[in-house]
Amino acid sequence: xxxxxxxxxFLNVPLELLGALGRWCRFVWAAVTWSFQPPYRxxxxxxxxxxIGVQSLPIIMLTGLFTGMVFALQTGKTFAIFKMQxxxxxxxxxxxxxxxxxxxxxxxxTARAGSAMAxxxxxxxxxxxxxxxxxxxxxxxxxxxxxxxxxxxxxVPLLTIVFNYIGCLGAYVxxxxxxxxxxxxxxxxxxxxxxxxxxxxxxxxxxxxGFFLATVxxxxxxxxxxxxxxxxRATTSAVVASxxxxxxxxxxxxxxxxxxxxxxxx
Amino acid sequence: MIEITDLHKSFNGNAVLQGLNxxxxxxxxxxxxxxxxxxKTVLLRHMIGLLQPDRGRVMVDRVNLxxxxxxxxxxxxxxxxxxxxxxxxxxxxxxxxxVAFPLREHxxxxxxxxxxxxxxxxxxxxxxxxxxxxxxxxSGGMRKRVGLARAIALQPKIIxxxxxxxxxxxxxxxxxxxxxxxxxxxxxxxxxxxxxxxxSSFRIADQISMVxxxxxxxxxxxxxxxxxxxxxxxxxxxxxxxxx
Ligand SMILES: Nc1ncnc2c1ncn2[C@@H]1O[C@H](COP(=O)(O)OP(=O)(O)O)[C@@H](O)[C@H]1O
Ligand SMILES: [Mg+2]
Numbered sequence: 001x002x003x004x005x006x007x008x009x010f011l012n013v014p015l016e017l018l019g020a021l022g023r024w025c026r027f028v029w030a031a032v033t034w035s036f037q038p039p040y041r042x043x044x045x046x047x048x049x050x051x052i053g054v055q056s057l058p059i060i061m062l063t064g065l066f067t068g069m070v071f072a073l074q075t076g077k078t079f080a081i082f083k084m085q086x087x088x089x090x091x092x093x094x095x096x097x098x099x100x101x102x103x104x105x106x107x108x109x110t111a112r113a114g115s116a117m118a119x120x121x122x123x124x125x126x127x128x129x130x131x132x133x134x135x136x137x138x139x140x141x142x143x144x145x146x147x148x149x150x151x152x153x154x155x156v157p158l159l160t161i162v163f164n165y166i167g168c169l170g171a172y173v174x175x176x177x178x179x180x181x182x183x184x185x186x187x188x189x190x191x192x193x194x195x196x197x198x199x200x201x202x203x204x205x206x207x208x209x210g211f212f213l214a215t216v217x218x219x220x221x222x223x224x225x226x227x228x229x230x231x232x233r234a235t236t237s238a239v240v241a242s243x244x245x246x247x248x249x250x251x252x253x254x255x256x257x258x259x260x261x262x263x264x265x266x
Numbered sequence: 267m268i269e270i271t272d273l274h275k276s277f278n279g280n281a282v283l284q285g286l287n288x289x290x291x292x293x294x295x296x297x298x299x300x301x302x303x304x305x306k307t308v309l310l311r312h313m314i315g316l317l318q319p320d321r322g323r324v325m326v327d328r329v330n331l332x333x334x335x336x337x338x339x340x341x342x343x344x345x346x347x348x349x350x351x352x353x354x355x356x357x358x359x360x361x362x363x364x365v366a367f368p369l370r371e372h373x374x375x376x377x378x379x380x381x382x383x384x385x386x387x388x389x390x391x392x393x394x395x396x397x398x399x400x401x402x403x404x405s406g407g408m409r410k411r412v413g414l415a416r417a418i419a420l421q422p423k424i425i426x427x428x429x430x431x432x433x434x435x436x437x438x439x440x441x442x443x444x445x446x447x448x449x450x451x452x453x454x455x456x457x458x459x460x461x462x463x464x465x466s467s468f469r470i471a472d473q474i475s476m477v478x479x480x481x482x483x484x485x486x487x488x489x490x491x492x493x494x495x496x497x498x499x500x501x502x503x504x505x506x507x508x509x510x
Contacts, residue, residue, distance in 0.1 A: 039371075123357070131316050132354040136368045136416075137343040139336070 027141075027219045031149065034142035041147060048147040052113045053155030057162065059108055064163040067104060068092060068170030076179040085175075086185040090193035092171040093164075097198040098257075101163040102156075103250055106209035109156055110242040114217035117148055118238030121221025122231040130222075140222075149214040156210030157203040164199065201257040205250065212249055213242040267292050268313055268424070268456070272322035275308055282308050284480030285322070290473070295450050295457040297467040299502065300477035306460045307351060309477060310426050313458065314346050315339055326424070344372065347422035351429050351460075353413035355401040361388070362397035365415045372420060387415040392441060407434045414442070418449060425449065427459045431466060439463065443470050464506025468492070476502065 071092045079085050121144055124130050133140045168190070175181040220238035224230045268290040275283040282305040290296045300306050311317040312324050315331045324331045326342075334342055355364050365384045369375055375383070388394055391411035401409055410430060417425060427446065431439040443466050450457050461467045467474055468488045475485040476499055484494045492503065 120358075127357070128350050128352060128354040129356055131311075132348070132350060132356070134316060135314055135343060135346060135348040136371065137340045138371050139340060 023223075024216070024219050027222065028215050031141045031145040031215065031218070034139050035146040035150070037142065041143070044143075044147040045150055048151035049155055051116075052109060052148070052151045053158060056109055056112055056155070056159055059112060060105055060159045060163050061166050063104060063108055064101070064166035065170040067100060067163075068096065068167030069174045071095065071100070071167070072171035072174040073178065076175060076181070080179075085179055085181045086189055087193075088175050088179065088181060089168070089171060089186040089190035093168050093190050093194045094198060096164050096167045097194060097202045099202070099250075099254070101160045101167060102202045102206040102209060103246065105160045105163045105206060106156055106213055106246045107243055109152065109159065109210070110213045110217070110239055110246065113152070114213050114242045115235050115239050117214065117217040118221040118224075119231055119235045121218055122224030122234040125222060125224045126227055126230060145215070145218045145222075148218055149211060152210035152214035153207050154210075156213075157206040160203060160206040161199075164202070204257065205253050208249060208253060209246050212245045216242045216245055267325075267327060268458070269325040270309075270312070270322070271325075273309070273312060273319050273324065274321035275305070275312070275317065276320060281480060283312075286477070286481050288475055288482050288485065290456065290458060292456050293450075293454050294472035295446065295459060295470050296473045296475060297459045297461050297471040298475050298477060299461055299464070299467060299506075301502070302462075304477050305480060306477055307428055310348075310428055310458065310460060313424075314343065314348055314426060344420070345423040346426065347417035347420065347424070348426040349410070349413045349417045349428060349430055351432075353401075353406075353409040355409055355412055355416070357401045359401075360397065361393070361399050361401070361404075361412050364401070364412055365419055368416065368420045383419065384415075387419055388412075390418075390445060391415045392438075407438055410434070411438075411442070414445070421453060422455065424456045424458070427457065429460050429462065432462055439466060446470055462506075464503055 072088050075091050076085055076088045079088055079091075121130075124144070130140045130144075133143055172183075172186065175186050176183050217238040220234045220241060224234040226233075268288075270286060270288045270290075273283050273286040273288075274281070286309065288309075298306055298309065308317060312319060312331075313326065315324075315334070318332060327345075329342065331339070331342075355361075356367065359367070362381075362384055365387055366380050369380050369383060384397070385394070388396065391414050393408060393411055393415070396404070396408070396412075401412070404412065410433070414427075414430060417427075430446065431442050434442065446457055446459060447470055449455060459467075459470070471488055473485065474488055474491040475482050476491075476496075477483075478498045484491060484496050484499045486494075491499065494500065
């Protein structure tokens, strides 16, 4: 009996999670319905695309390059045991396209832009700027959330393409120099094994991740309470919640995408 | 006409408003006073639908605010302008963009026309030439005046002022008081002003109402208010006049 009482606080956790999920769904529903109503604020859509997309380019290129390089190095060392180094390129390219590029890109965008969204919107919440928007008959969801969600849905896939490309480049450089794989077979295997479907499946993932990271981060911003300290808390929890969501969603998407896109090859 | 009937509002068990009744006449200045933390801001937020009553009703021009959906509410808010206690300027925009914001959102005016209106409103609040400053570069009083310029940019029918003069020097206080009076006379608006400043309240108010312990304890003309028998009112006037 006492043991049961001790566990009661823990029983609250799933309930709270469920409650948060419900509130988030309501938030998303409201944001989506507002997105389809005029006015369409093209300018702020492009501003967000510039912030989320263009300004994330350097960090995405950097992480992409090193991810490709280290991945080539690891697989190269293992494949050397079986004398299969020629497959390094295709292995890295497949893993990048299907899994690593979308997930890493989404995580980097979360760290950079998701945290900024939560902090910006959270600050506006605690300083009554959100209420000011409401009193001026501008819906805060439409004004603040729609441009960010749309920008993420478009920009995370584009950044993923860049990540893919730079990652393969990194693998190529490491493969042809450090691992002494001849350039010809490296590229031939890469082209042979990598299907457009792999890349396309990864881009669908990236778009879905973009949607989740933007809505979760904005949601956290909108729920900010309690001054500057609250903004700090909201920012942290936005990054944590978005990252976890991305990884969980990734699992389910992978099962689904493997089923629909790649099953015909087996 | 704003009619508030039996308004109740609690936050996490803290009962802030407890059956408040208040009627605010059209085309007049109503000043709401009361001690800090008694719920004046909460009351004002109910009038513009930023908060929903736990119980009771808020009617504005015979429309029950709780009955409006979000699209209707947005349309309805066109008749309001609100100045927030901390001004609530958009800190990603400069002064010009802040004041121009409602004009850009709700009118088809050209850039030239908007520039003219913004300059005119800024002149009204005594801030000519600050267009390119960011809110972070302004003092508290200046931010409030920019907030006021933004609130009146669209010539609303009802203007809600949350402590427009708190933290301003006496000269600026008088200037803002005059501005409230002038706006009210020129545009025949309904003004609701939250204030701490007793002398200035007596100067501008057509009606003064005092919030105390979650209710309106006295409401009437400046004269009637001064002669109130209510203890809290008398104490508030004594302390306020001593200070002012
Ligand atoms: N959103 C809110 N959540 C919780 N408590 C609130 C909220 N808004 C106001 N309060 C509480 O209501 C009371 C009245 O606040 P307020 O209306 O701001 O007072 P004032 O008369 O000084 O404007 C305070 O005790 C405040 O803590
Ligand atoms: Mg207040």
